[in-house]
Amino acid sequence: MSKEYSHRDIEKKWQKYWIDNQTYKTKEDKERPKFYVLDMFPYPSGAGLHVGHPLGYIASDIYSRYKRLKGFNVLHPMGYDAFGLPAEQYAIQTGQHPAITTKENIKRYREQLDQIGFCYDWSREVKTSDPEYYKWTQWIFLKLFHSWYNPISQKAESIETLINHLEKNGCSGAGDQFLSGNVETEIPKLEPGVWKTLSEKEQQDFLMHFRLAYLAESFVNWCPALGTVLANDEVKDGVSERGGYPVERKLMMQWSLRITVYAERLLNDLDQLDWTESLKDSQRNWIGKSTGASVFFPLKDSTKKIEVFTTRPDTLYGVSYLTLAPEHEWVAEITSAEQKQAVEEYVAFAKNRSERERMADVKKVSGVFSGAFAIHPLTGKEIPVWIGDYVLAGYGTGAVMAVPAHDSRDFAFARHFNLPILQVIETPSSHDLNEASWDEKSGKLINSDFLNGLEVKEAISAMIHHLEAKGFGKGKTNYRLRDAIFGRQRYWGEPIPIYYKDGIACPLKEEELPLLLPEIDKYLPTETGEPPLGRAKDWKYQGKYEYELSTMPGWAGSSWYFLRYMDPGNPTALASEEALKYWQQVDLYLGGSEHATGHLLYVRFWTKFLFDLGLIPVNEPAKKLINQGMIQGMSEKLKKLEPSRSKLYNVVGQTNEKGDLVDSYYELLIDGKQYKFSSRPSDLFISENALHYFESEKPEFTASNVDISFVEKAVVNVPGFSQAHHYENAIFLTAGGFWYKGDFTSFGNGQSEEMISYQEVEKMSKSKYNVVTPDSIVDHYGADTLRLYEMFLGPLEQSKPWSTQGIEGVHRFLKRLWRLFYDADGNWIVNDNQPEKAELKSLHKTIRKVGEDIENFSFNTSVSTFMICVNELMDLKCNKRAILKDLVVVVSPYAPHIAEELWQALGEQGSVTEANFPVFNPEFLVEDSFSYPISINGKHRTNIEFSLNADPKEVEKTVLKDEIVIKWLEGKAPKKVIFVKGKIVNVVI
RNA sequence: GCCCGGAUGGUGGAAUUGGUAGACACGCAGGACUUAAAAUCCUGUAUCCUUUAAAGAUGUGCGGGUUCAAGUCCCGCUCCGGGUACCA
Incomplete structure (x- = not known):
């Protein structure tokens, strides 16, 4: 075998060895x-x-x-x-x-x-x-279906325990502590003893309010382009995360998971987790716990009371109106006859606005007066009820008490509609309440009857106390977290193991799982608008009952x-x-x-x-x-223009006497010269070196991504690009000429004829043509180089654009490592000589640093450490087995292939993965002297070597005798001399 | 707007509890080997002043502060990246 470092041979060899020997097979091992x-x-x-x-x-x-x-x-x-x-x-x-x-x-x-x-x-x-896998995903779904969350025991329990309770006690409605805890849920009332008299349908409908997997009508994110609903986290900026299609709010019957009952535990248990603080913060914000009170405002001339949620019950005396979300269920009912038309128009307007639009004009205030009045529970005054889309239907009760003086959104609304602004908290003199609201949770209460003089925090609890005593409201906790929509109107997902019998959703039995995904002819909704599963032939439970047609979302399988x-x-x-x-x-x-x-x-x-x-x-x-x-990724882009939007481009038509068009052509005007085209060009691409032609007109360019394989050092291969991206009929304008239909026409002006692109850092994605795969790097440099290089790029958690600049250095390191074992002619040069102190020091420095680095996930610094070690061993001409053997083990997690090869070459049996990580021995690092940096007033001036046991007084004496120090002292006596053992000496003048 | 992260040479980045800023690598420049190239090896490389060297001055986004000593700690900003967004 050749003894050059050949990554192709080595990596293939060891990858095969690992498979043949099942090196990475894991078993439960109690030892x-x-x-x-x-x-x-x-x-x-x-x-x-x-x-x-x-x-x-x-x-x-x-x-x-x-x-x-x-x-x-x-x-x-x-x-x-x-x-x-x-x-x-x-x-x-x-x-x-x-x-x-x-x-x-x-x-x-x-x-x-x-x-x-x-x-x-x-x-x-x-x-x-895989059905073997999704069988258990479905199984967990059934468990969720058969469970409810007991707010007293604070955990999920079988639905049977709830049925027992209902049989005995019934349910006192939304305020039933036993059933709801403090979580906001709508529960119908049920007198004790009534349960058994209910029909099965009525019982099942009731239980749906409790099941952890439940069917309910709720507002969902509907994505028409994808033909499905999406979970909140699958929507970003009002468009679908996958594909970027618009999303709208729609009321639909849907399977959901009652994640909200776990909100408190999901929040609290974060504290025990060793996760990054920013990630935990994201979860905390998403769960969005807020405490406050719910307050009831009786409607004038009605028995109804509007319930609002507020985190600022202390400002109750500052309420000047109420606002309902346009989707609030009472809107139509409470609207007065005079306001009916205006309200209906407004509600229709608000409903038709997509999420994206609504977000885009957050600053714009819109709303309408309902014509109804509510009674302030404490003052008895009449206050108007408004409808406004700054109130969200899905949060709290879909209604707010507006305190314009102390809430910026209420303030903007009140300003816009000229509603009264009542101050109830003292503001600093620097704050002008005519300009902006005072939202801070600090200050003393004023104009607030029994709260006057209290601090905000005291006032909040005093008010909650008062409300509860009078029955006007109660303390309440709210979460931003919504239940997770679980059904998707799509084909490629786990079927939900439910069938419908007489309008009742019935679960499959566990032994009937998996419910296999049926074959269908087309992956589209049915003609009647049902999900694709509606196309499955004869797909019925026991041949007669319809299955649920929606499937589970992508995150179902990944949740366990x-x-x-x-x-x-x-x-x-x-x-x-x-x-x-x-x-x-x-x-x-x-x-x-x-x-x-x-x-x-x-x-x-x-x-x-x-x-x-x-x-x-x-x-x-x-x-x-x-x-x-x-x-x-680093994207390559070309500026682009619709040709007709530039003055350089003309459509020239010639007409005869009758006015008929007899000849027409398209032309480009550069430096007063005319360049004709017979057919109409589709696009005009502009090289970065040709921008000066547009100086006077300054058009708004758009941009097109160029596949990075057609760009070499910002020079675009125009024929390749135009063909691959179907721009055969486009003009590519450079400073010195242009490409059209594969031909280049020179302007003869001596300017650069290269098509120059510009670069932008973007997410790496197929659609941006900036994807770099590891394949070519592995082929050229090898997997070990790729592994080391990706780690060498910088701290793991930092984002950075990909660049291969520097990969050579890492590859060179591996070749140098190889050279410690084989000389340039491929001769084995490892010897069994006793290692010397300097060699052991270099090795153990590395052992310590790499161990620490891995524990701290600081992989980039390990690579540097390896390089330093190999450089040092090279300088020491160390080819000693005792050193190299340990080094190979330390390197092996990073570069396993070369490590295996060298391990074997050292004559070791088996795989290097079976070795032990060498033990760091601090003795080899003990120094007896240190070259102290000598500072004058904190500025480093020179170094002097001292024994580490040196007496500080002796050190001081020697330092003050030093030529350079004397020069800086300029004959003065030092004020102070700081000596830090093993670190520094600082002379203060 | 709010929350989080970041800013260090031409480039990627390094720097323990505050203690020699720029490790390591890329790039660049010069040299060796070679018919030549590649590969490899050696030397230099923060900026400025200086013919060079010695020596010095400046220097971790900006402005202050604490300290014998600040990239690191404190206060106030600027810019960049990520998340989130009428959440009452």
Whole structure:
């Protein structure tokens, strides 16, 4: 075998060895402590893996390998979140079954992952679209369906315990503490003893108010383009996260999961988690707990009372009107005859505005007076009731008490409609209440009867006390978190295991699972607008009852997959008790922060639920979580213009005497010269060096992404690009000429004829043509180089644009490492000589630093440390086995292939993964002297070597005799001499 | 608007509890080897003044402060990135 460093041979050899020897197969091993390292579930997209994906995978792989060397039994699995929209969209376009697309994508992912040399235990691979797997997703759904949340015991229980309670006690409605806790829910009243007299339908409808998986009419994010509803976290800026299609609010009957009952626990348990503070903050904000009071305002001439939620009950005396959301259920009812038309028009207007529009003009105030009045519960005064879309139907009660003096939104509304502004809190003299409201939760109460003189905080509790005593309201906690919509009107997802009998939703029996996804002819809604599953032929429960036609959302399968990895093949349970007990939970979870409010909240929710039912031993999925930064792409772009929008471009027509068009052509005018085209050009692309032609007109350019494979150092390959992107009929204008239909016409002006692009940092994505895959890098430099380089780029959690600048240095390092074992002619040069102090020092410095770095997830500095060590050993001409053997082990988590090869070359048996991480010995680092930096007034001037045991007084004497110090002293006596052992000497003059 | 993170040479970045700013690498410049190239190796490389060297001055986004000593701590800003958004 050639003894050059040949990454192609080495990496192929060891990847085969690992498979043949099942090196990474993990078993429950009671003898060793366990450690569970998990990467966030990838969705296998058609674009394959780009260089950003492996960043986290490499980090977790290094960590896993390190933990193994430290004697842990490491579980490090990988699998696929295989259901999802893109495969289905592709199916709609091409008719290809999403299962086929998914399978192909997974195959490609797997090839790409394999070539990087990860230590995944592939025998545990799971795919959410596999019936073996989704059987258990459906099983958990049934458990959710059969459970309710008991607010007294603070956990999920079987629905049976609720039925028992209802039989005995009935339900006193929304205020029933036993049933609702303090969570805002609408519950109908039920007298004791009535339960048994209800029909089955009535009973089931009632239970739907409690089931953790329930069917209810609610406002959903409807995406017409995708033909489905989306969860809140799947909507970004009013458009769908996948695809960017508009989303509107719609009232629909939907399956939802009652995540809101877990709000308090999801919030509190964050404190125990070793997750990044910013991620925990995101979850806290998303849950959005706020405490305050609900207050009832009786309507004038009515028995109805409008309930509002406020966090500022202290400002009750400052209420000058109420505002209802346009969707509030009483709007039509309370509107006066005179206002009817105006209100109806306004409600229609508000409803038709898409979410995006509503968000776009947050600043614009709109609303209408309902004509109704409410009675202020404390003052008895009449106050008007308005309708305004700044009030959200989905939060609180959909109604607010407006305190314009102390709430900026109420202030803007009051200003716009000339409503009174009543001050109830003293403001600093610098604050002008005519200009803006005083929203601060501080100050003394005024104009507020019994609250006068109290501080805001005291006033809040005093008021709540007062309201409760008088029966006008009560203290209340609200959460921003909404229940999660669970049904999707799509094909490629888990069928919901429910059928309908006489209008009642009935669950399948557990032994009837999995409910298989049926085959259909087209992946589109039916003619009658039902979801695609409506197309399935003869798909009925027991041949007669309709199944639920919506499927589960993408996050269903990913909400519990960490459990399945513990025991993936188990046919009788989601995982065996033994495996669940041994592996417990994820010790280190690695993934992007974009999952903060979606996946990471749902997986915590399901974990807590399964824990409540006693099915698993832990109530949190992951102890520690690290976010890796995003690797962005560098896009290449060309400025573009609709040709007719430039003065350089003309359409010239010639007419005969009769006025008929006899000849026409298109032309470009440059420097007074005319260039003709026979047919109409589609676009005008402008090179960065040709912008001066537009100086006088300054048009608004648009931009087009150019596939980065057609760009070399900002020079665009025009024929390649125009063909691949279908711009055959476009003009490409450069400073010195232009391309049209594959031909170049020179202006002959001596200016550059190159088509120059400009660069922009963007998210790496197929649609931006800026994707860099790891494949070519692995091919050219090898997986070990890729692994080291991705770590060398910088701190793991930092986002950065991809650039291969610098990869050479890392590759050179591996070649230099190789040179410690083989000389330039490929001769083995390792010897058994006794290592010397300097060599041991270099090695142990490295052992210590790399160990610390991995524990701190500071992988970039480890790579530097390796480089320093190899450079030092090179300088020392050290080829000693005693040193190199340990070095190979320390390097192996980062660059496993070369480490295996060198390990074997050293004559060691088996895989380097079975070795032990060398133990750091501080003795080798003990120094007896130190070259002290000598500072004068804090500025470094010189260095003097002293023994580390040197007496400070002796040091001071020597320092003051030093030539350079004497020069700076200029004959003066020093005021002070600071001596810090092992650090510094500072002379103060 | 609010919450979080960040700003250090031409570039990526390093710098323990405050203690030699710029490790390591890229790039660049010069040199060695070679017929030549690649590869490899050696030297230099924050900025400014200076022919060079020595020596010095400046220097971690900006303005203040604490300290013998500040990239690091405190106060006030600017800009960039991410999240979130009428949440009452």
